[in-house]
Amino acid sequence: MKPKMQEDIQRTRSSPEEYELLVLGSGTAGKLISWTLAKHGMKTASIERKYVGGSCQNIACLPSKNVIHSAKVASYFRRSEEFGITKGDWKIDMQGVRARKRKMVKDLVDIQIDHYKESGAELLMGSGRFVGPKTIEVTSADGVIRLLHGKQVVINIGTHATIDPTPGLREVNPLTHIEALELDRIPEHLIILGGGFVGVEFAQAMRRFGCRVTIVDRNARLIHREDEDISAALHELFRDEGIDVLTGTRITRVEGKSGESVKLSANRNGSELVLEGSDILVAAGRTPNTDGIGLDLAGVETTSHGYIKVNERLETTAPDVWAVGECAGSPHFTHISENDFHIVHENILGGHRVTTGRQVPFCVFTDPEFARVGLSETEANEGGVAYRLAKIPLSAVQRARTLSETRGFMKALIDTQSDRILGFSVFGVEAGEIMASVQVAMIAGLPYTALRDAIFTHPTLLEGLIALFNNVTPASVPASKA
Structure with missing residues (x-):
């Protein structure tokens, strides 16, 4: 290294650039915190090593669902005669599948970059590591080093796929x-x-x-x-x-x-x-990206599995340092990371919001989908929670028959002492959308009877909720766990 470059690096390290907020990582929670607080007038910088906007839109949730949908279209070609359509010559072009996915990702990244520009948050591309409390050294791809210090710091570095130590793997x-x-x-x-x-x-x-x-x-x-x-x-x-x-x-x-x-x-x-x-x-499985980034120098402790220790406010063990998303041990879903943003945003601005008791809905995007919110039967039984069970096959829902998608079922757990919905699961077509309607009822504290007695448009999948909740055993009748 040339003497002049060494002098520049030493000078940079001795006089860090000051920011009101530093965000290490640009995933869902991190980017939203950067944009929002920059709009509040905070001098903000986001440090991103590779994927602008985080893994969800680049290499995980959204691109995978894009490819999964292409596969579903292919399945319709194979089933074409079921719908009265004669098969013709067709083939899978994986380069075309990939091109469709890549275009979506590029469009999304362009949108993220525009948000950074519009919000006033600075986006720094480079590898970041802590070199002291609330102090991050950023090295760009071409070797330029900057030293940043933040009044507040948010860590949003995500996880990566675990490769077990199996011999040869x-x-x-x-x-x-x-x-x-x-x-x-x-x-x-x-x-x-x-x-x-x-x-x-x-x-x-x-x-x-x-x-x-x-x-x-x-x-x-x-x-x-x-x-x-x-x-x-x-x-x-x-x-x-x-x-x-x-x-x-x-x-x-x-x-x-x-x-x-x-x-x-x-x-x-x-x-x-x-x-x-x-x-x-x-x-x-997943492994948090916490190794080799100087967390010990920042006073940030991790768990035995490498996740960053946080409290219910998502504060780490270091003052004014927060952690969000998967690296903080939050459930591995983008919508939970977005909720982490709301929690940290409010707390940084002097409020009090916690993770305790929040709902964790999810959907597995097989075809048909599997979606759940609230307790499963397994969780209820392990926790000694008494419940009434209602369950119907998807074939009982007339809309499913019009779609030729009758595989699956819906089920709900209802409290034995009240009419409160404890949990809802569905394995079937558009499961995620059906679950969301039940979740709204759970958020509002509505009894299951509100859905049982509702008038839903015919023929829609939500009509199945009427049939489902009409199968709940009345509370006056003694019921045992299923």
């Missing part, structure tokens, strides 16, 4: 969701490690593009934390679509090169087996 260069969304070819045989939300979404999409797919999961069933009837419905769906599922299976060694040929040695319920495929996709 890292060496085969497996796909994660990032690389899977950039595929310009259809793998011959994709082996997916993990039967959680990410794994099942990709499994169905890739199968519908024409790929042979095998899911390998160490747990006894897919999305194992959910109720058994949900897992069973997903297993049945995958069986019908030709997706192989190996549960209770632990990988012991991996050999080869993903994208060419791979061989997996595994143990399933005490028996040894070997799997061979062309590609591996790792979808077995």
Whole structure:
């Protein structure tokens, strides 16, 4: 390094640039905090290493749903005769699928950059690390170093796909969701490690593009934390679509090169087996991006799993330093990260808002979807919460019949002492939209009878709520847990 450059760096480190707010990471919560407080007149800077706007719109939620929708369109081509349409010559063009996804991502990134410009928040592209309390050193791609100090600091650095220390796994260069969304070819045989939300979404999409797919999961069933009837419905769906599922299976060694040929040695319920495929996709959990960024120098403590320790106000162990999103251990959903923004925004401005007791709705975008808000039966039983159960098949909803989408069911848990809705789950077409209506009723504290007695437009999927809640056992009749 030239002496002049060394002098410049030393001078920069001794006199940091002052900001009222620094945000490390530009994910959902971070960007919203930057834009909003900049509009309040705060001198604000966001530091982003690579993905402007965070993972959701670049490499996760939105691009994956874009690709999943392309796969659903492909499934309609295969089912065309069911709808009275004669099949013609057609094929999957993965380069076209990728181009559609890339265009959406570019448009979204352009929108984010415009928001930074309009709000007055400064966007700094570079790698950031703490070098002291509320002090961040930013190194750009071309080696320029800046030192920043903030009166308030928000950490929003997200997570990355976990690659287990299975012998040979890292060496085969497996796909994660990032690389899977950039595929310009259809793998011959994709082996997916993990039967959680990410794994099942990709499994169905890739199968519908024409790929042979095998899911390998160490747990006894897919999305194992959910109720058994949900897992069973997903297993049945995958069986019908030709997706192989190996549960209770632990990988012991991996050999080869993903994208060419791979061989997996595994143990399933005490028996040894070997799997061979062309590609591996790792979808077995997330790891916070907290290593190597100087959190100890900033006085920010982490948990035993590497997540940043926060209280119910999302304050870290360092004064005036906050953490939001997945790195803070918040549920791994973009809508929760957005709620983190509201909490920190209000608290920075002197208010008092907490994470305690907030609802965590979610939707798994298989086809059909699975969505839930509130308690599942599993959670209720584990917590000793008594409930009344109502459940109907989607085939009881006439709109589902018009769509030829009758697979699935709805169910609700109702308090035994009142008519309060404790939880709602649906595995079926447009599950996320149906769930949202029930969630609004739960937020408002409405009894289930408000939905039971409602007048919904015919024929719509929401009509199913009338049938569902008409199946609730009256509170005067003694009921036991299902």
